[in-house]
Amino acid sequence: MSRCAPVRRRATAVSLAVGVLLPLGAAVPAGATTVVYRDGNDVHLASPDGTLRRQVTTDGSASAYYTLPSADDAGNVVAIQGSGTSRMIVRFPVDGSTPQRNVMPWRIGSGVNAGPTWSRVSPSGTSLAYGYLYNRDIFSALTPTLAVVDPRAPGNPTSPTVNIAGWTEGSWFGSRLLATNGTQLHVEVNGTFQPWLVAGGQSITGGDLSRDGRRVLVRFGSGVLELTTLDGRQPPAGGPVTACQIQPNGNDAFSGLPRMALSADGRRVAWSDASGVHVATVERTDTPETPCRLTDRVRLSATGGMPSFSEYTLPTPGPGPGDPDPDPDPETDPGPGPGPGPEPGPGPGTGTGTEKPGGTTGPGTDGGTTPDGGTTPDGGKGGDGKTPQDGGAAATARLTLSRTPTLRASTLRRGQRIAVGTSTAGTLTVELLRGKTILGRGSAKAKAGTTRATLRLTAAGRKARAVAGRRLVLRITLRPTSGKVTTLRRTIRVR
Incomplete structure (x- = not known):
């Protein structure tokens, strides 16, 4: 992978919606404390070290699975349930009250709409960004479309705050949006998407930005993840300084690509691949040629996928009667995982690094994004099948x-x-x-x-x-x- 190229600006911008101005990012909390992820057909929460866990849903099934979960800073969980055009936004209040359900996607063409292809709730919990593939008519190609709704108000998908074609794989930078057009990464500034990062020689298919704007985690088209340290200026002015790479072991069990997340403070990374959900700390990045140096690495689940971070703190449960140690033990993450290893990943990992774009490419209008949970078997194998199982007829180990x-x-x-x-x-x-x-x-x-x-x-x-x-x-x-x-x-x- 080559070193980062000099920063260059683009003059074009794409409006999110007339009259919509999204506020600047919020202050950075003390550090990510919860990972939200799908396991089987349901939603789970866990502390990054795996010592605390909670299953949020229990009614997921092969035909009504939960997918693409995320949580706001207060611990309210939002996920998608169902399949096809009948998928629902389901919000689970942290206080345990009745979940709120919204039908999606909201915009129906004469063809079949697919999605959501991704979703992410904002840290404040007042907005949910999601994507779907819009089919205008039987003669038109599916168009990736970004929408923003209030997940607390049933029916809001019929009148979204934002609905704009050409954008996919969005995430939140505080209260601002980060999205890709399938090639370059753009960041929202005062209601418009400003072009920001481009990888010479290959596409950027997703990104996650720390709330202080100092680190960004991107996914290349090859499936390789790159954690880039920025020069300290707020995006889109900020540019790359150093970077390191993570090589996932294949694709997420529930979608046709690796999934990823970056904590609010930019120190923790989570990703999911064929061997499950992983979490690790990256203390610093090095030169672009090196793999990321990961510490405190844990595999939260061998059968999970689609992780995201929340600043919510899981409460510590007290032991019940006769159960002095009720929490499941986390599994220390095995190799090879990120970095060079004998097991091949999804691509050669020879990206050219992220840089400020110099071209004039605007948002694309053709599809290509695989709808998550819609094209692969659900509740799939996911794990490597090597996790030891308790029980059996063998003598007790000593x-x-x-x-x-x-x-x-x-x-x-x-x-x-x-x-x-x-x-x-x-x-x-x-x-x-x-x-x-x-x-x-x-x-x-x-x-x-x-x-x-x-x-x-x-x-x-x-x-x-x-x-x-x-x-x-x-x-x-x-x-x-x-x-x-x-x-x-x-x-x-x-x-």
Whole structure:
């Protein structure tokens, strides 16, 4: 991939709607705290480290599945349910009150309208941007169309705030829109789309921008994702400085392309591919030739897809009777995933980087966007089929510690190796807990004998006011290739 080209401006702009002025982006919250995603036919929420989870819907089915979910900063979830022209916008209030349902798409031609092809609720929760393919008549091509409605008001799709052809894969930059015409990335400024980024040699098919305008995550036509650091100026004035790439492992289980999301603070990335939903932290970007350096990487679900971020904080549940540890354990993300690896991704990953456009290409009017959830089997396989399953007839696996390890806070930041005796092969996970909060985590492929896993502080551990001097719980879990899960706990004081 070549380095970023010099910034160039374009003079043209496309009006969103007459008299519509969308306000500037909001202030950046402290950091993304919830990932919203589809798993099977329903909507789920999870903390980025996977320690907290909640299933939002339970009525999804093969013919009435939920797709393209997102949530506002208050935790109200919006998703699409159904198929064909009968798809509904469904809003689930965070207080648990009755969901609100809106029919979509609103505009019906003499042909068949397909969609929504994508959707995203704004951080404020007052607007939902979505796309559909409009068929004017039987002689015209399907036209990708962007619409904006209020998801709180049933019936609003019949009179949207915005309805404009030629735009797809939109997202929110605070209260402003980011969208692509299938080739270039544009950003909304005072009610018009201004041309912004272009990738020489290939198309940009989607983008997500941090709320401070300092980082943008884009998807190339090849399926490669690129996280680009900007020069600090507000888009569309801001230009690329450095970039790094993420290579998904194929396509999302529910659509014909990888899905992606960037947190409000620009530090976390989420993406979905053939091996499920992944979340990771990118502390910094490097030169355009390098893969992104990912930390705190977790696979939230092997069968999930379509992730997005919300600044909503999932409440910590208290343990129920006889259930001291009710939350499912997250799975530490396996390789190869992003970056070079033996498993091929969706494309060669030889993009030319993002730059300010110098051409005069305007919004396209021909289709080509695959409607999500509409052309692939729903509730599909998604996962890699290798996740160990609990239960079975095998003997109970055993865990042993020859001695309680001495943990040091300074070492945990870099990673401290823990030696554990294991009686059988499987997956070993070590965690450092303060109550229900996971302050440290590590994992390794276990074998019969001694297995060593590297324990590192999680994002929660790095944010903790003090780890040193506290009495914490070291939880060690073995998921054998066959047999029951075994857990060992030790109370330990970190030095």
